Amino acid sequence: MSIAFVPGSFDPMHLGHLDVVDQALEVFGAVVVGVLHNPSKPSGLFTPEERVALAQQTVGNRSNVTVGAFSGLAVQAAAEAGADIIVKGLRTMSDFDIEQQMAQNNVALTGIRTVFVPCRPDLAYISSRFIREISSQGISIDHMVDPAVSVALQVKHGEATS
Numbered sequence: 001m002s003i004a005f006v007p008g009s010f011d012p013m014h015l016g017h018l019d020v021v022d023q024a025l026e027v028f029g030a031v032v033v034g035v036l037h038n039p040s041k042p043s044g045l046f047t048p049e050e051r052v053a054l055a056q057q058t059v060g061n062r063s064n065v066t067v068g069a070f071s072g073l074a075v076q077a078a079a080e081a082g083a084d085i086i087v088k089g090l091r092t093m094s095d096f097d098i099e100q101q102m103a104q105n106n107v108a109l110t111g112i113r114t115v116f117v118p119c120r121p122d123l124a125y126i127s128s129r130f131i132r133e134i135s136s137q138g139i140s141i142d143h144m145v146d147p148a149v150s151v152a153l154q155v156k157h158g159e160a161t162s
């Protein structure tokens with residue numbers, strides 16, 4: 001069994017992310033989900049702690065999947081987690097352009113390689129950015145996220161308007 005590191009901002013985690021976790025789990029047997037926490041650049045809708053909690057709720061009771069926060073480089077966090085490989089999902093060709101450069105940097109730095117998995121076609125349109133934007137207008141994003149994330153978005157947007 002190998003350990004796959006799946007990094008991301010996860011602001012918030014959605015069903016496209018979950019599919020990448022499931023694909024990584026199927027191929028490698030164990031997954032560490034790494035939620036980027038950049039203390040020098042606080043941004044995003046959810047705090048890093050909230051994003052970790054929502055990712056944990058989204059992965060649910062899957063065996064061999066853990067979730068944690070990391071700062072700094074994803075490849076350093078992967079090495080610290082004892083991961084053998086980084087797994088990233090690709091939706092579009094523009095995803096590939098940047099991901100390929102990151103993968104090449106990462107392998108040059110540490111020897112840890114990146115495997116790309118294609119997103120499920122029915123989930124490829126989903127992005128955290130659009131989820132934040134759509135849900136801020138009170139429109140349902142229930143088909144894109146775990147129910148816990150849907151509730152958290154409603155609460156977050158309620159806090160913003162109250």
Ligand code: PNS
Binds near residue numbers: 008072
């Ligand atoms: O969900 P996102 O925002 O597409 O995830 C991007 C993420 C967090 C995976 C990427 O920005 C990242 O790995 N950032 C950490 C810093 C890093 O490792 N940069 C790459 C240097 S080659």
